[in-house]
Amino acid sequence: MGDAMSTDLPASKGSGVKLADSDFAADHRSTDVRTAVGDYWLRVRSGDLGAIPAILGLAGLIVLFTALRPDTFLSKGNLANLSTQALPVTILAMGLVFVLLLGEIDLSAGVASGVCAAVMAKLIVDSGQPWYVAVLAAIAIGIVIGTVLGWLVAVVRIPSFVVSLAFFLGLQGITLRLIGDGGTVPVHDDVIVALANKNMPLWLGWTAAVVCAAGYAATQLRRWQRQRSRGLAASPIELVAARVAVVAVVLLAGTYLLSLDRAPSPLVTLAGIPWGVPLVAVLLIICTFVLGRTSFGRHIYAVGGNAEAARRAGINVTRIKVAVFMISSALAAISGVVAASRLNSVATDSGGGNTLLYAVGAAVIGGTSLFGGRGRARDAVLGGLVIAIIDNGLGLLGTKAYANFLITGVVLLLAASIDATARRRRSSTGR
Amino acid sequence: MSHATAVRPVLELRGIDKSFGPVRVLHDVALTAHPGEVTALVGDNGAGKTTLVKGIGGVHGFDAGEYRFNGEPVRPRSPRDAAALGIEVVHQDLALCENLDVVENMFLGRERSNGLALDETAMEEAARRTLAGLSVRTVGSVRRRVSELSGGQRQTVAIARAVLWDSRLVVLDEPAAALGVAQTQQVLELVRRLADKGLAVILVSHNMNDVFAVSDRIVALYLGRTAAQVRTADVTHRQVVELITSGRTGDLGLPA
């Protein structure tokens, strides 16, 4: 790789520095789409799969379930259903991306979301607290759980697998204690219920979608322009434009589909983007910014890639680890609130069962590595959609519970083996 | 290079002791490094070179002894402290993050920010300027991941990271150990260029040819002690080898 670098450089480089013929030549060739695509293909072949498995998975599943259930799967009502179904698992997975980036695992994130949701529900129902107090309390509990977890992992140095397994058991006990055996706490607060059950007004949905698409286009183009003008490495403009176009089309098409009237009866209208979707969008933007554009995010990748190197570079590894577990549990709390909204209640088994496996599966299917150092916030969204489609499609097919468990287990294994294979390729091609 | 003797040493170590539990690894070690000079640190496997280098770089502390930097007594407690003084270490195991690119590695732990957001433009420009200033020819793109680079290219990145900062002393622990002939030559040229820029350079190496090719002074460690500190011009290959293997040669070295 990288031998063919005797490309011509732009004549003047300023500052009197004479570059040898191969100096950064690759940075200056990159205006060429073919080389960029070639480089991308090389990366893919050497095990850097990015979003490819998730997108193939999405396409394959959509085709599969459309073929098996042509009337119901792609119906307007079911699409809206899908979008809310994906919400809790996506948010939980987004938190797990942070943990996985460190090469750690948090097996308790699911039940932590249950505990936090139970706290929220109890505060609303038993103490009559307003929704925002209850939600803030839930997030605060999440942060406390994450702090303790992170402390045990980073300072006491118990493997995260063991710590979070202990929490997985312990926190279920706390939910039981809070709610009582076999009980449920109903959630009737308007705002909470609206998250997964009410929709944005159509005009607001369209405005938000257009603003997001335009904002994305503006940041991408501004970055490209800055890189070009300063002679830095930049993707070819055609690729930037293609990325912007894909994002815009997805946003606008999604908005269009969710803006169609999906009420079963012609007497009422039911249309719009569920309120939980913009919540996920905001979380996605924040997490993407934190991971990709701040030094804190950079340090997370560094610790996940090589903790000793990070330490020697002066990064406080302990602090990063604790912070990551705090973020993960805080997002778990938000996920718990959204899940409670979807079910209109919190039960003793909230966040238990396959919740966590779904979320880990979502992150890994999206492209986050279980081995640390690789992953992005958007992986949670892509993977969350895949998981939601599987869950939703199996529901439509009416498969038995035992089959659901089997299929989900196989999907998780499949994602993990793609990850492991890709990693092997990386280490065999990386010289 | 006769002017160098007049210049105050950048680094002076005297009477340095370091133990790991019951194991005494460094005992009464002395070493000085002068600006504009390459000081070679030689010694057999396990002589304590890496331990000494890590102590200089603040990775761990020394148990006893005098550590002066620019004439001032100092005691760096972390790599960050050492960096603040102007000491950069390229470790034997490089300590790069393979999942990050060249620029990201060079600025790791010392990123430049514009408010909350990283200033990628400034970092990329500075990285590029440093690499160009070192006449580095081997890194295709500064945005390539380190996992895609060869051993020599990684070494280059690690060295460039050390000189990116306004450092006075650069310590390289066996930078050429895993490299082929051509790449070793490049790294040695790079080392010489650092010294010619006025930095003090400490180079750990097992290769006598390399040592005699680039160094101005040689410090030989023997079982955790300083066997001798000599000018390269004043000794022969054979004498240095004897210092390394038995701690003395003629009237040079540790008392019998």
Ligand SMILES: Nc1ncnc2c1ncn2[C@@H]1O[C@H](COP(=O)(O)OP(=O)(O)OP(=O)(O)O)[C@@H](O)[C@H]1O
């Ligand atoms: N963390 C540690 N704990 C205990 N002993 C150690 C530790 N680090 C090094 N040592 C011991 O200190 C001695 C010196 O090791 P050091 O790594 O400094 O040698 P070196 O001169 O760099 O050798 P090499 O040429 O093989 O790199 C060795 O005997 C080693 O076993």
Ligand SMILES: [Mg+2]
């Ligand atoms: Mg060593």
